[in-house]
Amino acid sequence: MSVTRTQAPEWTGRLDPEDGSDAIRLHQLVTPDAKRAVIGFACDAGVKRNKGRVGAKDGPAALRQALANLAAPQNALAFSDLGDVVVTGDALEAGQDTLANAIADALSLHDRLVVLGGGHETAFASYQGLRKRYPDARIGILNLDAHLDLRLPGEAGGSSGTPFAQIRALDPERFDYLCVGYAEEANTQALFKRAQDWGVGLVRDHDLISDPLAANRAISELIARNDRVYLTIDIDVLSHCQAPGVSAPAARGVPLATIEQIVGFVIAKAGDRLALADLVELCPAYDQDGVTAKTAALLARRLLMSV
Numbered sequence: 001m002s003v004t005r006t007q008a009p010e011w012t013g014r015l016d017p018e019d020g021s022d023a024i025r026l027h028q029l030v031t032p033d034a035k036r037a038v039i040g041f042a043c044d045a046g047v048k049r050n051k052g053r054v055g056a057k058d059g060p061a062a063l064r065q066a067l068a069n070l071a072a073p074q075n076a077l078a079f080s081d082l083g084d085v086v087v088t089g090d091a092l093e094a095g096q097d098t099l100a101n102a103i104a105d106a107l108s109l110h111d112r113l114v115v116l117g118g119g120h121e122t123a124f125a126s127y128q129g130l131r132k133r134y135p136d137a138r139i140g141i142l143n144l145d146a147h148l149d150l151r152l153p154g155e156a157g158g159s160s161g162t163p164f165a166q167i168r169a170l171d172p173e174r175f176d177y178l179c180v181g182y183a184e185e186a187n188t189q190a191l192f193k194r195a196q197d198w199g200v201g202l203v204r205d206h207d208l209i210s211d212p213l214a215a216n217r218a219i220s221e222l223i224a225r226n227d228r229v230y231l232t233i234d235i236d237v238l239s240h241c242q243a244p245g246v247s248a249p250a251a252r253g254v255p256l257a258t259i260e261q262i263v264g265f266v267i268a269k270a271g272d273r274l275a276l277a278d279l280v281e282l283c284p285a286y287d288q289d290g291v292t293a294k295t296a297a298l299l300a301r302r303l304l305m306s307v
């Protein structure tokens, strides 16, 4: 049972020199001390404690691989790779502490950091890292997820199902949480009751299917009343066709184009206030043709490359 930091791997991928200097892919943009950065959280402990199917520990490597060959956009931005925090066995709390400290340090050097999970226990570390960097800020939490993840920690402690209850326990007065894309049948009434008691904003998957812009007003309001926005994307918010490689695939899910629209909207509205985002629950062992990693990489690319 231990926590280690590993160096960033070397990024490699396809090269197209015959097409000239504009034929750039993301692996060619990785450089130290860039404004944007990624860091990985290689951890199975949260999903294991939550009785899910494990494999999220391999998420960061699969995401890097899927990112590497994506084409760079016009006006591409360089980004840094800060390596991984690796949790072996059940050392979840120590891993979350290490990641939170790494995030707080990174946010003084980089203007946007994208954390590659890990299960949704990543979020408890992400939030604490952002809070350490900005102790006095009002932080709005936007979670794109089929699940509310408001379970209470059990005897073993937190898990991938508890991050937002744990965040609230740190400071109930300042808790400001909006969950977008939840599936009614994937959350018990106990969790909905808790969400109501804690003033959680909710936008249902069905509402986003009939109107892709259904969450935009609630998102605008969240951004307007906070100094910082923490965006956390649980890839199981998408349908199992788009995201089979997760612990808990969604039978229905929100369409990818709608999630892309939402991420673009958050970036445009929040600007510099969106300093931290994470992508969680990718489980490569169940990922047919790497489609889930490719999907998650589209979202990570947008977060890294957009101003």
Ligand SMILES: N=CN[C@@H](CCC(=O)O)C(=O)O
Pocket (backbone or CB within 6 Å): 050, 051, 052, 120, 147, 148, 149, 151, 160, 161, 186, 247, 248
């Ligand atoms: N990260 C959270 N996951 C879901 C998992 C549900 C399931 O395994 O079916 C939750 O706890 O609600």
Ligand SMILES: [Mn+2]
Pocket (backbone or CB within 6 Å): 120, 145, 147, 149, 160, 234
């Ligand atoms: Mn989740």
Ligand SMILES: [Mn+2]
Pocket (backbone or CB within 6 Å): 145, 146, 147, 234, 236, 237, 248, 281
């Ligand atoms: Mn989920």
